[in-house]
Amino acid sequence: MAAATASRSGLRSALPLLAPAYLWLTVAIFLPLSAMVFFSFMTELPLSGRPWAFTLGNYAAFFSQSLYLTLLLASLRLGLEVTLWCIVIGYPAAYVLAKVLKGRSREAIFLLVILPFWSNGLVRIFSWAMVLREGGILDTALNAVLPFKINIDLMYSYPAVIIGLVHSYVPYMVLTCYLTLQAIDDSLIEAGRSLGASRLQVLKRVIIPLSMPGLVAGAALIFVPVVGSFMEPRILGGRTGTFYGTVIEDQFVAVFNWPLGAALSFILLAVVLVILAVASPVLRRAA
Amino acid sequence: MRMPDLTALLTATAVFTSALAFAAKADEVHVLNWKGYGADEPWAVEAFEKATGNKVVNDFFNSEQEMLTKIRTNPGLYDVVMINAAFNDQAMDGKLIQPIDVSKLPNYADISKDKAGSPMLVHDGKVYGVPWVWGLTALAINDKSFDKPPTSIAEMWDAAHKGRVVIRDDAVEAVQFGAIATGQNINDIKDMDAVKAKLTSLMPQIKTFWSSENDWNQMVASNQIDIGTYWSGSADRAKTHFKLPVSLVVPQEGAVAWLDAFSIPVGAKNVAGAEAFINYMIDPKFYVEWVTKVGAPVSANTKAVEALPEDAFNRKVMGDPEVAKRIQFQAPITDAQREAYLALWQQLKVDVK
Numbered sequence: 001m002a003a004a005t006a007s008r009s010g011l012r013s014a015l016p017l018l019a020p021a022y023l024w025l026t027v028a029i030f031l032p033l034s035a036m037v038f039f040s041f042m043t044e045l046p047l048s049g050r051p052w053a054f055t056l057g058n059y060a061a062f063f064s065q066s067l068y069l070t071l072l073l074a075s076l077r078l079g080l081e082v083t084l085w086c087i088v089i090g091y092p093a094a095y096v097l098a099k100v101l102k103g104r105s106r107e108a109i110f111l112l113v114i115l116p117f118w119s120n121g122l123v124r125i126f127s128w129a130m131v132l133r134e135g136g137i138l139d140t141a142l143n144a145v146l147p148f149k150i151n152i153d154l155m156y157s158y159p160a161v162i163i164g165l166v167h168s169y170v171p172y173m174v175l176t177c178y179l180t181l182q183a184i185d186d187s188l189i190e191a192g193r194s195l196g197a198s199r200l201q202v203l204k205r206v207i208i209p210l211s212m213p214g215l216v217a218g219a220a221l222i223f224v225p226v227v228g229s230f231m232e233p234r235i236l237g238g239r240t241g242t243f244y245g246t247v248i249e250d251q252f253v254a255v256f257n258w259p260l261g262a263a264l265s266f267i268l269l270a271v272v273l274v275i276l277a278v279a280s281p282v283l284r285r286a287a
Numbered sequence: 288m289r290m291p292d293l294t295a296l297l298t299a300t301a302v303f304t305s306a307l308a309f310a311a312k313a314d315e316v317h318v319l320n321w322k323g324y325g326a327d328e329p330w331a332v333e334a335f336e337k338a339t340g341n342k343v344v345n346d347f348f349n350s351e352q353e354m355l356t357k358i359r360t361n362p363g364l365y366d367v368v369m370i371n372a373a374f375n376d377q378a379m380d381g382k383l384i385q386p387i388d389v390s391k392l393p394n395y396a397d398i399s400k401d402k403a404g405s406p407m408l409v410h411d412g413k414v415y416g417v418p419w420v421w422g423l424t425a426l427a428i429n430d431k432s433f434d435k436p437p438t439s440i441a442e443m444w445d446a447a448h449k450g451r452v453v454i455r456d457d458a459v460e461a462v463q464f465g466a467i468a469t470g471q472n473i474n475d476i477k478d479m480d481a482v483k484a485k486l487t488s489l490m491p492q493i494k495t496f497w498s499s500e501n502d503w504n505q506m507v508a509s510n511q512i513d514i515g516t517y518w519s520g521s522a523d524r525a526k527t528h529f530k531l532p533v534s535l536v537v538p539q540e541g542a543v544a545w546l547d548a549f550s551i552p553v554g555a556k557n558v559a560g561a562e563a564f565i566n567y568m569i570d571p572k573f574y575v576e577w578v579t580k581v582g583a584p585v586s587a588n589t590k591a592v593e594a595l596p597e598d599a600f601n602r603k604v605m606g607d608p609e610v611a612k613r614i615q616f617q618a619p620i621t622d623a624q625r626e627a628y629l630a631l632w633q634q635l636k637v638d639v640k
Contacts, residue, residue: 045356065630067637074640135509155511156495238495242636254457255629256352 040262058263068247068264072271075244079227082165083219089166090173090218095207097174098181113174121168125235128164129155132236156238164232169225173218180214181207216283224272228265244268315342316560319357320369322347325420325577326568335567341560358383363554366561372407372546375416376619384550386413391562394569397590407619408548416548417565418587420520423535423605423614424460425542427517427525429507430532440468440538442514449492453506453515456496458632459625460543461486463617464516467541474618483631490639500524507531523600524582535600537610544614546587 039045040059044052062068097109116124131137134153142152154160184207192202208215230245237243244264251261320326327345336342346365348354351374358368359381370378378384389395395403398418403409408416426443428436432451443452454461463473465482476482494512497503500521506512508531522535549565551558567573574591577583578601585605586592595602604610620628 050359065634067634070637070640133509134511234498239490239493239636240640241495242633242640247633250629250633254350255625256350256356 036262037266039259040266042259045256045258058260059267061260062264062267068244068267071242071244071247072268075227075229075268076271076275078161078165078229078233078243079223081162082169082226083223085162085166086170086173086222087215087219090170091177091215093170094174094177094181094214098178098184099186113171116167117171121231124168125164125232128160128167128236132160132163155236156241158237158240160236160238161233161241164236165226165229168232169222172221173215176218176221177211177214180211184210212283220276224276227272228268314340314557314560315344316367316557316564317344317346317365318367318369318564319346319348319354319365324369325581325583326367326369328577328581330576330580331567331573334573335564338567339560339563341557341563343564355381355383358552362552363556365552366555366557367564368550368552369419369547370416370550371617372405372416372418372548373617373619375407375548375550378550379410379415383552384415385553385555386415387417387551387565388562389414389417391559392417392566392569394566394571394588394590397571397588398569399587399589402546402587405546405616407546416550417569418546418548419565419568420584420586421544421546421616422584423519423537423542423544424455424464424516425519425522426514426536426538427503427522427533428514428536429510429512430534431510432513436534436536437514438536438539440540442538443468444489444492448513450494451511451513452489452492453494453497453503453512454489455516456498458629459620460516461632461635462628463543465489467538467543467615470540473543473615474620479627479631483635486631486635487638490635493639496636504529504531504533507533518584519605520582520584520601527600528582535604537604537613539613541613541615544616546616547584548587 041054041056042052043055043057044050046052093109093113097106097113101109129136132153133139133155134151136152136155138154139152142150154163188206188210189202192206193199197205228245228248230243230249233241233243234246234249235241248261248264248268251257251264318326325331326343327347332343332345346357348357351371354368354370355374355378358365358378368384370384375384395417402418402421403414405418408414408418426437426440432448442448454464462476462482465486466473466476468485469478469481471477471482494506495502497506497515500518503515503517503521504525507525508529517533517535519535522533525531525533549568551561551565555561569586569588569591571586571588571591571594574583574586574588575594578595578599583601585601592602592606597603
């Protein structure tokens with residue numbers, strides 16, 4: 001009885017602290033999202049002033065044309081590839097930050113990792129455009145150093161999209177992995193080594209399993225936005241840059257068909273949720 | 288602050304802001320147009336305000352559909368709206384725009400007769416749109432890649448330019464371009480399969496789909512492209528203002544022409560101000576300054592074009608009677624056609640991945 005009263009009064013005193021966050025979530029996320037769900041079932045935008053009715057046609061459009069499914073699969077593949085590269089690049093960096101570097105040098109490297117976060121996304125992509133194109137910074141620099149002539153023109157290609165996206169999202173992986181790696185007690189690693197495990201065995205049996213929550217969190221943080229990305233593919237991808245996200249953007253910006261754009265977005269949301277739901281038991285066991 | 292005070296303050300603020308937002312003042316002219324398209328040039332706005340005492344308030348749209356939605360949902364807010372002639376029908380049918388008393392526009396008499404009398408703008412003898420400027424979606428080339436300019440649209444398919452061709456990311460423009468390449472009327476495409484086949488064979492040539500003038504100019508500046516579709520006004524601007532090696536080519540097969548016009552929405556609060564603004568927009572003085580300072584499409588006002596130097600691009604090339612014979616003006620298209628074009632274009636873009 002006393003405990004129940006205490007927890008209730010605890011909740012009551014916590015309410016003023018929680019209210020701003022929940023109010024913000026309601027106003028800024030829940031209401032607009034509900035409006036979008038509503039729009040996705042309409043024939044016309046109610047704002048357009050034309051007569052409108054409820055319909056499932058926008059969702060049916062996804063299934064009636066094979067191109068949406070093709071694009072969705074392409075976007076999911078893009079998400080997987082970018083996540084994989086982020087792990088390959090981000091995890092070792094996080095390990096070095098957490099376990100090798102100390103003091104000043106750690107702060108300096110950390111700053112370098114976070115730096116992309118502080119610059120505008122569009123600026124980053126346009127900088128990549130300057131680097132990757134034929135006669136661009138990378139091409140010129142390599143040709144100045146190398147004795148033979150090579151021609152590097154990565155701009156407007158699938159690899160350019162991957163490079164741009166990996167660059168934008170790798171800090172997430174570094175940060176989440178850094179947090180879990182740092183929490184691993186050094187004595188566990190020393191114990192493994194003193195019991196005769198090789199470095200590789202320690203990595204496989206001790207470090208990776210213990211840092212799995214960070215890896216999973218980082219992967220989820222990266223995979224979800226990359227599947228819906230549209231800015232990077234559009235600017236860096238050229239003629240290969242059509243993805244599910246760019247088609248949704250077209251519906252909103254170019255042809256002003258919000259209902260179809262909203263329906264396509266919610267199909268994406270549903271697919272991503274299903275993937276995360278199916279993957280979560282596996283990942284939880286791994287973590 | 289006591290509660291009643293707070294409520295009173297909030298109410299007062301709300302009333303005040305809504306009054307500001309909705310009660311367009313009598314001497315304000317609210318203009319709806321593309322961003323960076325003449326009507327919002329600071330020097331032009333200043334000159335107009337000084338001459339008439341009206342204050343110009345600019346608002347912008349990103350697509351024609353958005354423009355129509357904005358006038359539909361804000362009745363009485365806008366006084367002047369810029370509408371592509373191909374969309375004038377749709378705006379009139381929706382009772383969104385009103386007839387214009389052209390006797391109040393001294394410059395209207397100088398508009399070329401074929402533009403002023405366009406059936407897209409004049410319905411039952413009433414004028415629903417005042418022609419402003421027109422231009423072409425034709426080809427432009429990187430001068431560095433050609434010894435002499437090509438004359439045929441087939442150059443886009445030449446294997447020598449593989450991976451150095453661009454086309455705008457716009458379904459209607461792409462389909463109409465395909466119609467010209469297959470020798471069809473852009474406003475009455477009989478053989479859609481031929482258009483699809485032609486565009487499909489173009490796709491492997493493409494470097495990227497451009498969406499803004501800046502995209503195009505940057506690719507030419509870094510010598511990444513040879514040829515592509517481009518707007519006439521933009522090609523002129525690239526050559527004269529950015530000093531880029533760009534030349535416009537109006538291919539022998541033809542080119543797509545468009546006409547932009549000003550209309551006055553139903554319920555406009557400041558019709559007199561709107562008339563004054565439209566008259567100023569078609570004035571030779573404004574036009575010459577726009578061309579010289581920024582670069583612009585071709586004015587519908589013959590006197591304005593004549594006020595340009597003899598060798599000006601908008602006078603010499605665009606005024607060439609040979610060019611006039613080849614171009615096809617865009618007529619209205621239905622929503623169903625637009626959706627069909629978009630579906631075709633998206634399919635092409637997916638197939639090339």
